[in-house]
Amino acid sequence: MIPSDIITEILSRLPVKPILRFRCVSKSWCSIIDSDDFIQRHLRQSITTYSNHSIIYGYMLTGLRSIDVNSFDESYAVQSHAVQTPVDFLTSDYMSNSCNGLILVSAKPLLFLWNPFSRRKKILPSASTIEPTTEHSRELYGLGYNSRNNDYKIIRVVEFRNAAQQWINSKTEIYSLKLNSWKCVQSFPYPLPLSLGNLGIHVNGTLHALVEDFSLVHSNTSIRIVCFSVEEEKRYELMLPTYIPIENVKLELHMLRESLCLTSISKSRVDIWVMNGSEESWSQLLSVSRTMIHPAPVPYSLMPLAYSNNGEVLIYLNASFILYDLSRNDFEFVVVSGLPMIVDPMVCIQSLVCP
């Protein structure tokens, strides 16, 4: 007989699908797999070995697809798979960032947490009465994790704008999965830039967003990174890289292997910066002329997603994927079978975490 801690170690190195199948092996295997300890161990194993990571893209309405990040290690032609959506969507939908394999989905009037790889979902109570009042106003969600008490939290920011699209104010609410309830917190004192509808760059228990301080709009410090610590529910700011130009530049925040990442696209150049977590300092990952990566005029959409095993950076570029070789400063396009049109990609861990 193999001791159960060895069984646990072997199972924690498997993808989600066979693990769920092996619940049928015996009662003891089933209770190992369903335990919180195993779910956490499997998640940690996937994060530390950078395995079980997928890229999910598309819309719920038209079909979501996923690609295993490891498949980019082997070839420049990868296979995509259909992702089963949890309900039939007839309305427009919104997907938040992913966090430990969970995604928040808003498909009005439903709001739910969803694990696309275990296909489990939980319908959440609706947020309190704050609703956007004009068509220019909007709501945004960020999903974060508090490792201290193993709780997931949703930050909801509702922005109110007038008919001229000028920002009036924002209201903020927080949902805790443990408490299964919403509460209002100190509101978000900045407008979220319209072009970057993302509140959810989640790195290490902190949500990040780029904001613009309108009182300083013509100074070099008007763009900031606002961070929200999920555990303490506190807000603070991070510095942009020094000397980074912010005028006539499109800035965006992303995440690259558990590190915060900043892309800057100007008329002439494309730069990618990565945050060194412990020192909170930026280092430049790549800096190339814009035409070298893509000759197309605006719009220009670029998103670093992952590293391949060979150290190349997987980048989403105008509806395609490229693998960028940093040492040779050259790149290759990746051919995706299945649904070739790629929109809104995000990296999601295949985990067993229960919503």
Add this chain to the structure above:
Amino acid sequence: MSSSTELTEKKVFLLKSLDGVIFEVEESVAVQLEVIRELIEGDCARPFISLYNVTSEILALVIEYCKHHAETCSGGTSATIADEDLKTFDNEFMNVDENILLELCSAADYLDIKSLFELTCRTLASLIKDRTIIEVRKMFNVENDFSVVEEKAVRKEFAWAFK
């Protein structure tokens, strides 16, 4: 350097398997077994160590693995070549019967050899990834203690995972 340093005796340890076979290993190999390294560091290592949970067949393999890893790491080759060499060796080393693999995994756990434990766990995981429930039960010698009704119910919870 005088020739006397070359003559310094290499420390050896005698490891006795469950079935009484004695293996002589050098210190550089023995310290890869975390259990023995701890004994050495605590100055409690006797030259003769009995390993009650490991058969001679498995212990021979474990020593082969540790020897190769010790030699490659101290061989003075560049890190990338050593890395490649270890990868090739590990791949070939894992090319054994699956019962041996399971025993190697248990032995690596008992002797606390982290790299071998990781290697065997990963190999076993990829072996069972596409296997059926019945095949996995047989391989791990697990008795099915579900009733027919219970098993059907558990299966139904994630029926899609069987497709």
